[in-house]
Amino acid sequence: MAKLFATYYTLLTRWHTLTGCKYFWPVFMIAGLGFCIAASTFEFLDLYLQLILIYVGINIILTVSLNLINGYMGEFSVGHAGFMAMGAYIASLLTVHVIPPSVQNLLFPLAILAGGIGAGLIGFLVAIPSFKTRGDYLAIVTLAFCMIVKSVLENIDAVGGPRGLLGMEKLTTLPWVFFWTVLSVWVIRNLVYSNFGRGVLSIREDEIASDLMSVDTRQVKIIAFVVSSFFAGIAGGLFAHALQFINPRMFDILKSTDILIMVYLGGIASIAGSIIGAVIYTILLEILRPLGVWRMMLMPLMLVLLMIYRPRGIMGMRETRLFEPLRDLVTEKLWRNKKKGAADAAP
Amino acid sequence: MPLLEISGLTHRFAGLCAVSDFNLAIEPHELIGVIGPNGAGKTTVFNLITGVYRASEGSIKLNKQEIVGLTPHAITALGIARTFQNIRLFKELSVLDNVRIAHYGQIAYTPAEALLHIGRFRAEERRITNQALDLLSVFKLDDSAGEKAKNLPYGLQRRLEIARALATGPGLLLLDEPAAGMNPNEIIQMMEFIGWIRKTFSVTIILIEHQMRLVMGICERLVVLDFGATIAQGLPAEIQNNPKVMEAYLGEEVVQ
């Protein structure tokens, strides 16, 4: 038993040394991207598996972005599907009606980006009520927002009304999903370990004290909501071009609930947790598919058990060293060395 | 030139007058004490100065600038910081982060730079981390820099809260019952500590306190509140013998 732990620790240390190496991340990105491009062009991963990975990626983006609001900022937003819907519709309208077919592949990232920006702008609107209201009342605002988006889309015939939009090309490929997933995880992790991220955490801990310690809470809330909804929009655009068809019912409260579950399953306020939650939820749902309707009974039951025994989720409020920035540790180490040096020099 | 001028400050909560006609002028580097029985409105005055509440009437001027109506973080940016009666640290955050957050107003990079780690981001983060660690080491808290604030013992938590307030770079520091829950030895240490803070950081200090030894020991001037009204103002020795003050604390019959 002790030998097992020893091996585990050696492996962990080797892993930390590897990932701490300066070139790890660029190499990982390029290798990963290369793998995905190869996989989708040469199809040595079968199409079904690729589709699963695409959905895993999309769910990771959704979960990490919602975790910013629900986990790090401590709010309870149930409107994430609304932002996803905005991104999906904007991106789809662009590729179906605006971009000529010959350049669709080329301009696809721009369409996705446009979806994200549109969702981000709406996110800014939702941030405004958050200045004065908190907690359950803000939850209602986000809930109402989600339902309003859905009803508005159902009523606009130009975007297909209740029947939805179709005709999107299957532009979402594994390499694109990999790119956007890694980008969103990286950007949100950057935000969390910056001044603004600390501001978000301080709002969760004690908003009034935070205000009094020079944190501009309005600015922080706006940043958090805009970034969160931006990435939800990106995920929406990717989703639309994987499914090739969207309608308003896909983005109702049930979808928001799905994302919520992934966040709390993986662990609030944790990037690794968001990834774990998204991966487990998506893959588990696929594995349990043969169970038919019993699948959706088993899943919530497991969720309830998890909440009873681990209320904050699998990685609740903890983070892997992978995502914690090295620079903080380095700065602190340098500082301590300097202090020690000064202490040694002066007897 | 007075650092802080409060005149006619009055605040009502739905019919109850919490503070009425509070007046105070403070010169830089003074150490003022605000005392009075529980519920007298002392913390309310702090809340009014720092912008948590907007005063119903009256004016508060910092360096001749009116601050009534400003948001709390704007007032903090102008140089007023405070601690709280019931410690309000960011419990789940590390000691280092608690202090780093207080540097929010001094950060020179934009959100875009933070999101993409470009531009001034790395340099600024290094600067703030070093500044925070320097401050912590002055307060002898640097060894627990990585600990969660909630895991610190009570005395260190109080110290951290003061360190955090000082990290915002204030000219005026408001301390709300810094010696709460301390035994006589700790109170003596706190008295030295406060004197040391005033000298090292050259701040003006206003202090709310119930521990009379501390108040009489270090305050240069006192203001006494009771039921929102100022019943006495002056030097500690005068206040000690003021019958109205004794009445407020001990009750009419005892004084009689």
Add this chain to the structure above:
Amino acid sequence: MSYIFQQILNALQLGSIYALIALGYTMVYGILTMINFAHGDLFMVGAFFCFLLAFYLHLSFIPTLLLSMLGVAFLGVIIERLAYKPLRNAPRVSAIITALGVGLFLENFTLALSPYPKHIPPLLQNTTWTFGALSISSLQIIVIVLSLLLMLILDFIVQHTKAGMAMRAISWDKTIVPLMGVSVDKIISLTFAIGTGLGGAAGVMYGLAYPVIDPYMGIMVGWKAFICAVVGGIGNIRGAMIGGFILGGVEIMVGAFFPSTYRDFVAFTLLLILLIVRPYGILGKPHPQKV
């Protein structure tokens, strides 16, 4: 003119159903500060109990109503003991997610047992009285009157009985109440029983008014009733009733004068505006934080 009157009746009917459900939300929230998102699904279970009792056992209205209410109340208490009690001291969101899980479970369990929508057999003689262009059905009157009766009984229990007093005390300060000799567990179970029982009653009424039921009917109704409870001021019983009638009224009136697809949109936008104007609900009071 009579068209408006007609719509007012419809609004009262729908409003009473929403109010009954909103009451269940608000009672549980008042006592545990927890949003029981499974409540909408318990409402659905009530409707299904009604179906089972009416279709298989051929019971008449009153026994069906009472047994359905009891059934749902019983289920509510079991859910509370098994799933919510362990989380009483956990972060609030965990309890909320658990509630979502319980709700999902109920929906899919019912779906497994009943894949197709069911039609509740008529339980009441539905006589319609016509006054010119206005027609009032006895069903509507019964739904409205019964709902109001249940709400009055609830109000009486909460304001004038010892159990009700205990409920109100717990909503103010949970830790002190056991020191006064009151069993908090029992009162919480009672609150759940009453709250979910009312939701079950709403399910029965809904089934009478709109006889085709399916396992997913609780979702939208549940979330809407939750909004009613918040608009009225969450934790406030009178507020929940008011909120329910407001939403019922808005939905019916909007449906009467606009195309039916606009109904949800206008209803939610109005509620959102209401919340922005009165952020703590109509009868709610913000909890002032002591700084």
